[in-house]
Amino acid sequence: MSFLSSRVKNGIKKAFHSCRSSARVKQLMDQIDRARRTYYTPDDIDTESALVISDTEYDRLLSELELLHEQNPTSITADFLDTVGVEQEPNTFPKVLHLTPMLSLDKEYDEEALRSWANGEEIIATPKYDGLSLSLIYESGHLQRAVTRGNGKEGADVTPNARMIEDIPQQIPFAERIEVRGEVLMKRKRFKDLLEHAVVHSEELPKSARNLAAGSLRQQDPQITRDRGLNFRAYQVIYHGSIPEGYISISDAIDFEWLKYARFKIPAIIHGYTMTGVVTEAINFWTKQRERYSFDIDGIVFRISNRERQKELGEGRKYPRYAKAFKWEAEKGTTMLTGIEWKTGKTGRVVPTGLVEPIELSSATVKRVTLHNAKNVVDNGLTPGDKINIQRSGEVIPKFLGIAERGPNTGIDMGQVPTRCPSCGYLLHWDGVDIVCNSTACGARARSRVIHYVQTVKMDGIGKGIIEKMFQAGIIRSAVDLYKLQPKDIAILPQMGKRSVEIAFDAIQSRRKIKYSTFLAALGCTGISTGTAEKLAEKFPTVERLLSASISDIEKLEGFAYTSAQRVFASLQHARDFIEQLCLEVELEMVTQTSSVLEGKTFVVTGSLSRPRDEIKELIKTCGGQMQTSVSSKTQFLVAGEGVGAIKLNAAKKHGTTILSEDEFFQMMP
Ligand SMILES: [Zn+2]
DSSP states (O other): OOSSOHHHHHHHHHHHHTOGGGHHHHHHHHHHHHHHHHHHOGGGSOTTTOOOOOHHHHHHHHHHHHHHHHHSOOHHHHHHHHHHTOOOOOTTSOEEEOSSOOOOOEEEOOHHHHHHHSTTSEEEEEEEESSEEEEEEEETTEEEEEEEOTTSSEEEBOHHHHTTOTTSOSBOSOOSOEEEEEEEEOOHHHHHHHHHHHHHTTOOOOSSHHHHHHHHHTOSSHHHHHHHTOEEEEEEEEEOSOOOTTOOOSBHHHHHHHHHHTTOOOOOOEEEEGGGTHHHHHHHHHHHHTTTSSSOEEEEEEEEOBHHHHHHHOBOSSSBTTEEEEOOOOEEEEEEEEEEEEEEOTTSEEEEEEEEEEEEETTEEEEEEEOOOHHHHHHTTOOTTOEEEEEESSSSSOEEEEEEEOOTTTTOOOSOSOSBOTTTOOBOEEETTEEEOOOTTOHHHHHHHHHHHHHHTTOTTOOHHHHHHHHHHTSOSSHHHHHHOOHHHHTTSTTOOHHHHHHHHHHHHTTSEEEHHHHHHHTOOTTOOHHHHHHHHHHSOSHHHHHTOOHHHHHTSTTOOHHHHHHHHHHHHHTHHHHHHHHHHOEEEOOOOOOOTTTTOEEEEESBOSSOHHHHHHHHHHTTOEEOSSOOTTOOEEEEOBTOOHHHHHHHHHHTOEEEOHHHHHHHOO
């Protein structure tokens, strides 16, 4: 797969065949194309053409190409520059033109240059979020449309999904047509939790919070978007209709006030004039804050606040002239490798961390660097005593770049690469670039499974710390062992007072009764998440029936393809002993059908009702009815509580779905 059309590619070949002076342009386009493919579709690119470069380097290449294009514009470079500005959008969402183009920002790495650009202006500085830009259109006070940035001119209409983001108000106190732009984000903490979940379930790991946020916004099922817990931060207002009396929009600073009033969440702001040092203040502030921030930020946005000044300066072909994005340079350094530490991860991968002579990089003392993987250690012949080049660009642990100078121990086998698992002692084997521990009893993997179990069944009072201590003391190996613990067993753990022992013991005992579907989700079996667990529990109402289900039985369930059914089947069979032992310890609460008055009927429940929605859903299920997540032609009844959305009502009318009030619904019940 390539991001360049064959027309552009042939064009490149022809145009540069006889033109040596443009060799640099060709080289730049080639490198940019390879770097993009490596970044976006790493699985589709062969190792020879793969090109891993930092964001800083990538931006540099792009700036150089833009400069050369300005000096000597050709249709080929113009096409190319247009292509690389495009975010990859799947074709499943309708494409929509933006009312005004969503331009990207010109980048600046140099504080001095930034200060001279901002000289004498009123400046507003906000963090540059590493998320996804989204445009929201409101009409008559209601959210009408949400569109991704796309190529800046045209984006994907993701309105149903945007409605699932809590920070996006469905209604605003403004009657005219208005556009609010902002960034869709995922909190770092949330990303870490979901990453852990993916590890336990052996799902594909998202690369970054941005990556996961992007994937979550482009789901076919809006419920998934909701479950991911995305955030939205608004940063720009565009008035498309007339501005009513009493409203003023003379600067960004005032627009931010309005955004707050309309109940949007906005970023932290530093507002002031260059003569009072606003540029330096903002850079110092966010350079210190960036690692502690709840979201990933990769720079600072500086905007000239005054609307008249913005109009005067205008917009260039790609960037507005009244805004700049400051980006941090990645700082490099050279230091001595003093040792290599190996650790078994949750998936069994054993990863190396380099211990180095302490060195200052980007105002932090660096003592550890990531050495990436075992193959990297072998290929570079890394040996304690070597001088190595390292780089830090915002991340907590900087990374190894290459060898600067060989040390005195070069060539000596000092046991740099272990042959046995540092966690369980099992023999390691190579898998691609990694050494891997395949032992199912490996402590590192077992720990993460117990933690997953405890979190899923909500065994409040048993934290990661206690589980770690239990493993170290050798009193548990799996969730089954938890239930076998007596208070006296827990009391041997370090720093556990009498009260803590009681709390821990009670927490475990309180989870001897578990909802069947929760139990299935807690097993940590590949392919069984909370959502799929419910479907499995519904179809196979006992553990025995689930364990005797065949692949094709599972495949018949909604949302299962053959491969996912196969994975669920295999992981259940693999965990059979564990499941059977666990069943001896816990009592499962089944959702039993008590009546069949709703047999064969399909429901969607919405709006606020007199009791929790989950309770009503449960009630429908126990009476034989089926729940659906959104109104479609297959929906027979929409139970509509207070404040039901117009979209759901319209969909119900369109599909001939019967709309029931809460009272009408309860009249159907036995
Ligand atoms: Zn191991």
